[in-house]
Amino acid sequence: MTLFNRIAPVLFFASILVSQAFALQKQETQFFRFQSDDATIVSKLAREADSIAEEIIDDLGLPLQKPVDVIIASGVEQFHRIQPEGSHVPSWAVGVAYPSMNLIILLSPKEHQRGRIDLTKTFRHELMHSMLGQAFKGKEHVPRWLDEGLAMIAAQEWSVSRLSTMTFAVLGRSLIPMDEITTSFPWDPKQAEIAYCESFYFISFLKGKFGSDAFKQFLREYIRHKNFQQAIRSAYTVRWQEMEKLWIDYLRLRFSWIPLITSSTTLWFLATLIFLLGYLRKKRMNRLKLAEWKKEEELLIPQDKHRLH
Numbered sequence: 001m002t003l004f005n006r007i008a009p010v011l012f013f014a015s016i017l018v019s020q021a022f023a024l025q026k027q028e029t030q031f032f033r034f035q036s037d038d039a040t041i042v043s044k045l046a047r048e049a050d051s052i053a054e055e056i057i058d059d060l061g062l063p064l065q066k067p068v069d070v071i072i073a074s075g076v077e078q079f080h081r082i083q084p085e086g087s088h089v090p091s092w093a094v095g096v097a098y099p100s101m102n103l104i105i106l107l108s109p110k111e112h113q114r115g116r117i118d119l120t121k122t123f124r125h126e127l128m129h130s131m132l133g134q135a136f137k138g139k140e141h142v143p144r145w146l147d148e149g150l151a152m153i154a155a156q157e158w159s160v161s162r163l164s165t166m167t168f169a170v171l172g173r174s175l176i177p178m179d180e181i182t183t184s185f186p187w188d189p190k191q192a193e194i195a196y197c198e199s200f201y202f203i204s205f206l207k208g209k210f211g212s213d214a215f216k217q218f219l220r221e222y223i224r225h226k227n228f229q230q231a232i233r234s235a236y237t238v239r240w241q242e243m244e245k246l247w248i249d250y251l252r253l254r255f256s257w258i259p260l261i262t263s264s265t266t267l268w269f270l271a272t273l274i275f276l277l278g279y280l281r282k283k284r285m286n287r288l289k290l291a292e293w294k295k296e297e298e299l300l301i302p303q304d305k306h307r308l309h
Contacts, residue, residue: 024036024037025038025039025042026042027043029046029050030050031049031053031068032053032067032068032069033068033069033070034046034071034072035072036072036074036108037074038072038108041108041110045119049070049123052127053127056124056128057131059212060150060216060219061216061219061220062131062135064131065134066134068102068104068127068130069101069104070105071103071104071106072106072107072108073105073106073107073108074108074110076113076114079093079107079111082105083096084098084103093107094106094107094114094122095107095122095123095125095126096126097126097129097133098130099129099130099131099132099133099134099138100133100139102130102134104123104126104127106123107122121156121157122155124154124155124156125151125155125157126151128154129142129151132147132150135223136223143182143183143228144181144182144183144185144195145182145199146199146222148196148199148200149196149199149202149203152196152199152200153200162196162197162200163255165193165194166194166198166201166251166254166255167255167256169194169197169255170252170255174194175198175248175251176191176195176198178202178228178244181195181198182228201251201254202247203215205250206218206236209246209250214235217234217235218231218232218234218235218236221235228240
């Protein structure tokens with residue numbers, strides 16, 4: 001059975017659910033076919049979608065091989081109901097990509113059960129998953145660190161907390177070897193967060209130290225041969241052992257005590273400490289001042305030796 005024959009019933013099923021769920025507003029661009037029940041949201045995302053795609057294409061040197069269908073669900077219930085049969089989507093998800101179907105499903109920013117939703121960032125994230133899935137001929141073949149790292153970079157998902165996470169991981173010697181986060185990430189939340197951060201910063205390290213052209217070559221080699229160490233050697237002319245040493249040296253230099261002391265948690269602690277020290281100093285100064293006033297009073301009003309007690 002061909003891939004088309006396997007997924008055609010799923011797509012048909014999804015299209016029926018979507019059609020029943022809401023009156024569709026459709027809009028096509030060069031790379032996308034948008035569907036939603038909110039014309040304003042569709043128009044806004046459609047206006048910037050092609051430029052986002054061109055930006056990623058230029059950055060990675062990868063084409064968008066086929067047009068992508070983008071469905072924007074108006075609510076959480078609808079978002080989960082229109083997922084293809086057999087899919088497992090986390091309850092907290094606001095976007096999901098199905099590269100083999102050229103399909104992205106997003107949750108509308110008007111849905112407030114998930115907090116504030118940045119639709120453009122979510123779209124960038126899921127589009128990167130779609131493009132890598134197309135390039136690697138199946139999402140299951142995309143290295144996990146590459147998939148998540150590039151998606152985070154595309155969506156500009158850097159944060160101070162991730163800086164702190166990497167700093168603690170480097171100082172605590174709890175880094176995860178890159179080959180251990182190729183097929184999957186750890187289940188433990190703290191370890192998983194380290195895996196996400198390493199993915200983000202490893203790609204940033206490669207692009208920052210060796211340039212975008214070398215990274216594009218690395219990506220082409222990785223896609224062609226599915227061999228990480230071979231791709232490293234072909235693009236950067238060094239063995240993985242040498243690259244790994246450069247990577248660890250970069251981490252030790254980049255994530256010293258300086259980022260740690262600039263983290264939000266540390267800043268709150270320091271602010272509290274400064275307040276307490278200031279309070280104690282002021283209290284001490286008041287005591288000294290009272291003692292000084294007492295001495296002045298004694299000088300101005302000499303004690304009467306004959307005063308009765």
